[in-house]
Amino acid sequence: MKKVIEILHDIRPEFDFAQSEDFISDGYIDSFDLITLVATLEKEYGVKIRGTEIVPENFLNLDAIKNLLKKYGVSNEI
Amino acid sequence: MKFSYKNKKITGVLAVIPKNFKTFDEEMENYQADKARIKRLKIVMGYEKHHIVEEGVTVSDLAVFGMEYLFKNNLLKPEEISALVLVTESPDHFLPPTSNIIQGRLNLSTDIFCIDINQGCAGYIVGLMEAFSLLEQPDMKKIVLINADILSRKTCKEDRNSYPLVGDAISITIVENFAENVLIQGEIKMDGSRADVLMIPAGGFKMPSTPETAIIREDKDGNRRSLNNLVMQGREVFHFVQTEVPPLIFDLLNRLKITKNDIDWYLFHQPNKFMVEKLAEEMGIPYEKIPSNIVTNFGNASGVTVPLNMTFNLGEKLLNSTFKVCLAGFGVGLTWGSMIIEIGNFNFCKIIDF
Numbered sequence: 001m002k003k004v005i006e007i008l009h010d011i012r013p014e015f016d017f018a019q020s021e022d023f024i025s026d027g028y029i030d031s032f033d034l035i036t037l038v039a040t041l042e043k044e045y046g047v048k049i050r051g052t053e054i055v056p057e058n059f060l061n062l063d064a065i066k067n068l069l070k071k072y073g074v075s076n077e078i
Numbered sequence: 079m080k081f082s083y084k085n086k087k088i089t090g091v092l093a094v095i096p097k098n099f100k101t102f103d104e105e106m107e108n109y110q111a112d113k114a115r116i117k118r119l120k121i122v123m124g125y126e127k128h129h130i131v132e133e134g135v136t137v138s139d140l141a142v143f144g145m146e147y148l149f150k151n152n153l154l155k156p157e158e159i160s161a162l163v164l165v166t167e168s169p170d171h172f173l174p175p176t177s178n179i180i181q182g183r184l185n186l187s188t189d190i191f192c193i194d195i196n197q198g199c200a201g202y203i204v205g206l207m208e209a210f211s212l213l214e215q216p217d218m219k220k221i222v223l224i225n226a227d228i229l230s231r232k233t234c235k236e237d238r239n240s241y242p243l244v245g246d247a248i249s250i251t252i253v254e255n256f257a258e259n260v261l262i263q264g265e266i267k268m269d270g271s272r273a274d275v276l277m278i279p280a281g282g283f284k285m286p287s288t289p290e291t292a293i294i295r296e297d298k299d300g301n302r303r304s305l306n307n308l309v310m311q312g313r314e315v316f317h318f319v320q321t322e323v324p325p326l327i328f329d330l331l332n333r334l335k336i337t338k339n340d341i342d343w344y345l346f347h348q349p350n351k352f353m354v355e356k357l358a359e360e361m362g363i364p365y366e367k368i369p370s371n372i373v374t375n376f377g378n379a380s381g382v383t384v385p386l387n388m389t390f391n392l393g394e395k396l397l398n399s400t401f402k403v404c405l406a407g408f409g410v411g412l413t414w415g416s417m418i419i420e421i422g423n424f425n426f427c428k429i430i431d432f
Contacts, residue, residue: 011115030299031313032111032119032238035352039122051320051356056313 004065007040017062024056034059041065047072080333082263083210087256088419089220090153090426091396093249093389094144095376097431099129102242109238110300116238124351124370128245128377130230135432136170137226138179140248143432145184145222153426154252156184160218161191163208165201165381166226167410169194180224198276199347199409201225201381202251203266203417206405209253210262223251225381232278234294234303240310243350245377249385252425264405265330266415267322275314276410280305315409319353322414323406324360330404330416341418342401344368345387347408349378381407388421389429396427 008017008029015028023029029037037059038049049072058068069075102125106116119125131140141164148154164177171179177192191212197204202225209221226248233244280291291305303309331338344367348354354370357363369391372383379386384405388396395401400422408414 027298033115035122036118039352048359051360054320055317
């Protein structure tokens, strides 16, 4: 299972995601990358993220993504 | 607004699709992002190809072609038509109404009532509402509802936010009074405070088209377009659909005292595959009951996606069977609406090439 940071790096290899607290404002991921990220997270972790939760706040940084995944019962290896 | 209509029926649907199409792979070079990112997007969104009219073709050309096909094949007689309702965001001109142009080009009777409605992705619901309302008048025969859009003309080819999903098409739906006791129910909502989420900023009287409005600029996400082009704020549209559409449909099911399992098919507007699948998940509907393949095969032609859904996914089944379906459209305005209706035993249900 890939970790979140590896997934993000696959989508935008040019950025160091560990260094950003706001992926959206810093221009690391745009609205389309967000959709790709959701689809990849769902595949990797076997979850279905609700459409209403696909909002920038839930994908701002690594902590936000991990918190979202925890809501879906994913707590290990993220 | 809640609505209900008694004893009305759809009796035929024809979709007219331009032969000309482009594949997503062919157009990938137009977009400002590396190929790997764009390819991932293609898979998630379901982009494969979209049908686009040739230069110079207008909505009235497609509509006249479709109507003449119906006349030639004895599927509709000119003298049976009481009204012609056109729902489009791409009229031939600001004025006169394109519905009048279609009537004139077909040499139809001056007794026919013609009306244009400016609506987009909820346009099938709005058009059916208008058609059903007209049927309340005395001596009405058949209402011709034409949904039509050629918005590829107004979408920048370098805008990966909008161009890959846009398709051009029209549909012709025949609506009639029906002797049997049937009830059609639905609800529609509108929110003009969010009108800028889907907009063509220039070209109207507020901001006329000028050389300045035609200059292509890049937005913060690297999408390129001018003020003359369609702007779709993708993130806001997605959130709007996911938050507003499921409660609308659940309220409607509750009002009718039926469950989601009582619906045979959910025929929704299809902006992209991902959005439709997320709606299915939110509503607990199996993917099989809510087709999401229109964008993949044709592109999104606004209000045409719902009737195209009927012709492409149900097709000949609608000639000899009936189904209880939930229709839903959502988009420009913002507008979102749904209707539960029994459809089937159509006189025709097919797709033809232009």
